[in-house]
Amino acid sequence: MDAIALLKQQHREVEELFEKFEKAGEGKDEVRMDLFARIADNLAAHATIEEKLFYPSVYVGPTADKLQEAVEEHLAVKRVIADLLDMDPSDTQFKAKMSVLQELVDHHVEEEEKQLFKDVKKLMGKEELAIIGEQMEAMFNELIQTEPRMQVPRETDEAAPLA
Structure with missing residues (x-):
């Protein structure tokens, strides 16, 4: 799976988890906590693969400013x-x-x-996106097994470096 397709798939998965959280009514604290944990784990692992693999590989020319903003949003x-x-x-x-x-x-x-994904498609070929996508998927699958949300408090001082 190419990098952009992987990231979009992960976006949809988190959107679905947020929808489930919204539908979990009052008094469903255990369900809400489980959904929060799943959302937080997915977001933490997703941010890590973007910050460590995807963003640095596309941190050139027109994408640089967008990526600076993206890591601030992650923060x-x-x-x-x-x-x-x-x-x-x-x-x-x-x-x-x-x-x-x-x-x-x-x-x-x-x-x-x-915007960003369109710019990235102009910068990188399908083969490059596929290679990065494989690396990202492998890292995500590894991270998701480790409760990555528990690392988040250590990552709140400043935005992740891009270079």
Whole structure:
């Protein structure tokens, strides 16, 4: 799977998890916590493969500014996840913070899919995207087994470096 197709697939998976979270009604704290953990793990692993593999490989020319913004958006997402890790789903602010997290993610996804991915397709050939995609998929599959959300609080001081 090429890198862009993989990232888009992961975007859809997280969107589905957010929808399930929204549908989990009050009093379903265990379900909400499980869904938060799955969302946070997916976002943490997704951000890692973007920051370590995808972004550095496309950090040239017209994409540089967009990628600087993207890692700042990742930082904002990580800070909200870190807050949520310290909260209980029964906390009145938990659902509000989850809404903020979803809005941050939706904005980030929209920018990537509407502009960044188009620019990347102009920069890289199908073969390059396939090679990076394989590396990203392997790293994601490894990370997702390790509760990557638990690493997030250590990544909230500054945006990830791109070079």
